[in-house]
Amino acid sequence: MDGLRELIRLGQYDQAWSCLLEAGKTVTDYTRYASLCRWHKRLREKAPRRELAKTVRIALLGGATTELLEAPLRLAVESLGLGCQIQRASYNLFVQEMLDADSATAEFKPDVAILLGTHANIPVWPAQGDTLERVDVLVEQTCDHWLGLCARFNEHTPCEIVLNNFHVLPTRPLGNLGVKTPWDANNFLRRVNLALGDRAPAYVHINDVEGLAARYGVRQWFDERYWYLAKQPVSFECLVPYVQNTARIIGALFGYTAKCLVLDLDNTLWGGVIGDDGLDGIAIGEGDGVGEAYKAFQEYLLKLKQRGILLAVCSKNEEENALKPFIELPEMVLKRDDFVCFKANWEPKPNNLREIAAELNIGVNSLVFVDDNPAEREIVRQWLPEVRVIELTDDPADYPGILDDAGCFEITTLSAEDLQRVAQYQRNAERKVLQSSIGDYDDYLRSLDQKAVIRPFEAKHLDRITQLINKSNQFNLTTLRLSRSQVEERMRNPDMLTLYVRLADRFGDNGLISVFCGERVDDELNIQLWLMSCRVLKRGVEQLVCNYVVDKARGLGVSRLHGAYLPTAKNGLVRDLYPALGFVAMSNRHDDGTHWSLDPARYSPFEVSIQLAEDY
């Protein structure tokens, strides 16, 4: 905190911002956070942040006091890399604000509405003695109340909605018997929470207050005094974890989520140093408490991998030594194949992290770094402040909980692609091997046996399309971010030419990898959005899409395609895409990027080694 004060005093605002935003992710103590919020305010006045890729408009609605949540929420959201504008509705006016299409909240046109209900906003509780059937009816009615409110709001104000579920109450009037008694208040709340999760539509994201409160203990989570005095929904002890948890859902909605977890080996995945202690000397597996703790950490990491998080190794070791436990110790839960990159060498870790990001075609800010050695953490923090560095304790039993609390991998949907991602990256590695054994690149492409499906946006793919729109940074011409509702609007708009591409090859399915959207205005087609996953770079997909779009444009009587390249820190890759495809530079109508046009009549299609299919 003193460091921050000093940086601001010296006028080193860029460093002050990066220091502040790092702290906004990691500090959980309320007093320190409140102080950070004050510095945040001052820094915004002195040196506003440069233009950010996305500023989220957040409406905060509550059946509790939300004033004291606003500043911490702003800091927590901005710490994830987003800009943030918050509009707060008055205490307990959320029903009116949401139903009325002309309310201040509706007129604010939020990207995200946070609906913070508490147990005090439950309309009807079960009566003593109610049967299970009656309680089930009440559960349905309670869900109808909340989800109906969301639906009505969404009708006139399409946006994503973050809806709190309910923590259990701090008392148990029926004692243990409550668990067997449907009309018991906590019994009822648990049923409501499950039903909310089951019934919430795609635009409603449940903020799992029940789970989070359980993590801290309801007595610590909820402070009756401040509820009675000021209707504070969460204790000050837990206020920061609450806003950080909420912010992470918002971050995830716009793709601000890490993708790859980079792990050290010695004393991180196992106890001891493999180079010194040898296979017999390291602690991993059953029979020894410390070994079990490391095994449990590996099991947690395996679960992350299975839900689509990429794992990589970055260890100061001889590679041969580093690989030994993976090959020779059956106790190792993680195997060499679970990692998409394996860097065991003596290079400084920041160099290895940069290489890992480059090999995987992801940004350095998509990396999370876990290392037991504080010196390594420090050098990564200093050299690569974009990398999220996890502060570990010296006890491996703490590792899974620490990583879990950091919440770096929050997601709002889980697509089939997520579940297959690791396999896809591994097949990419195989493709690279194939590539090196074949001389001519075109031969290589032909040997891949590629098949693509190109279709307009479809409801069943909206989640994946939205996800791709919000997380693609490199092959992305306009970096236009859209919420699911906005994507859906484009799907339904007859003046929009929308398409997605799925690609398969002899190694397997790459999934949905490219998205395009252009708006027809008179005889022009304005390209709003064109992006592609970097997994399939240099395969001919961009040429294929261009062929397809020009063909469609001709069919629609379009006489000119207009595309813009809007530069960001990350999309240098596509700076020259339009000229390479035969577009001609337009006189600079805007100063925000370069603008290009193409006459469909003068376009001759590119040859590509991809077969178009109806389906595969």
Add this chain to the structure above:
Amino acid sequence: MDEATLWETLTRVFQDTFEDDEITIGPETTAADIEDWDSLTHIQLMVAIERAFKMRFNTGEVASLANVGELVALVIQRSP
């Protein structure tokens, strides 16, 4: 904690809470003397004091403490 340190800490808490490094307080200071001291900043102030002195006020105390002299007396009484 001696009384001088107590006053120093308490002044710092006031300055932080009201975001004003110029604020000075004395035993006679009340909510009427500080412009931004309203019901909401009162809660923030009480929480900040609880946390700075690692003590817990009861509900009635949080509600009624609007005078720095009383506050200091209570903090002294609760200090180990």
